[in-house]
Amino acid sequence: ILNVEQSPQSLHVQEGDSTNFTCSFPSSNFYALHWYRWETAKSPEALFVMTLNGDEKKKGRISATLNTKEGYSYLYIKGSQPEDSATYLCAFRRAGGTSYGKLTFGQGTILTVHP
Amino acid sequence: GAGVSQSPSNKVTEKGKDVELRCDPISGHTALYWYRQSLGQGLEFLIYFQGNSAPDKSGLPSDRFSAERTGGSVSTLTIQRTQQEDSAVYLCASSLGGGDSNQPQHFGDGTRLSIL
Numbered sequence: 001i002l003n004v005e006q007s008p009q010s011l012h013v014q015e016g017d018s019t020n021f022t023c024s025f026p027s028s029n030f031y032a033l034h035w036y037r038w039e040t041a042k043s044p045e046a047l048f049v050m051t052l053n054g055d056e057k058k059k060g061r062i063s064a065t066l067n068t069k070e071g072y073s074y075l076y077i078k079g080s081q082p083e084d085s086a087t088y089l090c091a092f093r094r095a096g097g098t099s100y101g102k103l104t105f106g107q108g109t110i111l112t113v114h115p
Numbered sequence: 116g117a118g119v120s121q122s123p124s125n126k127v128t129e130k131g132k133d134v135e136l137r138c139d140p141i142s143g144h145t146a147l148y149w150y151r152q153s154l155g156q157g158l159e160f161l162i163y164f165q166g167n168s169a170p171d172k173s174g175l176p177s178d179r180f181s182a183e184r185t186g187g188s189v190s191t192l193t194i195q196r197t198q199q200e201d202s203a204v205y206l207c208a209s210s211l212g213g214g215d216s217n218q219p220q221h222f223g224d225g226t227r228l229s230i231l
Contacts, residue, residue, distance in 0.1 A: 031217075032217045034219060034220070036220075036222075042224070043118075043119070043206070043222040043223055043224045043225065044158075044206070044208075044220075044222045045222075046219030046220065046221065049217050049218070049219050051217055089157075089158065091158075093217075101146055101148065101163045101165060101171065101210075102160050102163055102171060102173070102174070103148075103160065103220070104160065105150075105157050105158040105159075105160075106157060107156075107157040108157060
């Protein structure tokens, strides 16, 4: 069983605050780490797919870093806005084995940005 | 362009009945995935189709669950003799390539299944 853990479970911030949360995953047999944003009443939306140790990706005010050797990824949101309120999911893809496409998801971090 | 389409969006049925959930992936996407999210749980992998290869069924929770993908496009997830623990949101996703590609998955809006 693969353990993908996200922390914190939930987070409340004020508009304009910067925030970050963590995804930890197995450090062996790493293939890729995905981040998704899931807003209420919508479908999950892909943010990043990260594959290389030390990767840093950015999309607007959101960025992510990856450390495959120690098995963690951080997601940062700069200057949070109410529209950033969503559940942020990370998903781990293992190398090798027979389940090539299988993603194992964490439980998510629920972010609420208060105006 | 058109995204991943799922139907029905909501389904309420009695325990013991069979249900079929449909997923129409993005045109040209060769990989298709089914997940479910039960109340208070994370997204749980169910099954994965890649092109003409045999599907990865390792996530199906019991033999009451089956899925097929016809013509490499539309997929149907069937749950036979539904139980109350099958109540969940069932999400379908597709991606350009599977296998060793690293394409993001594109999700549908899901089917909310409620078993009475």
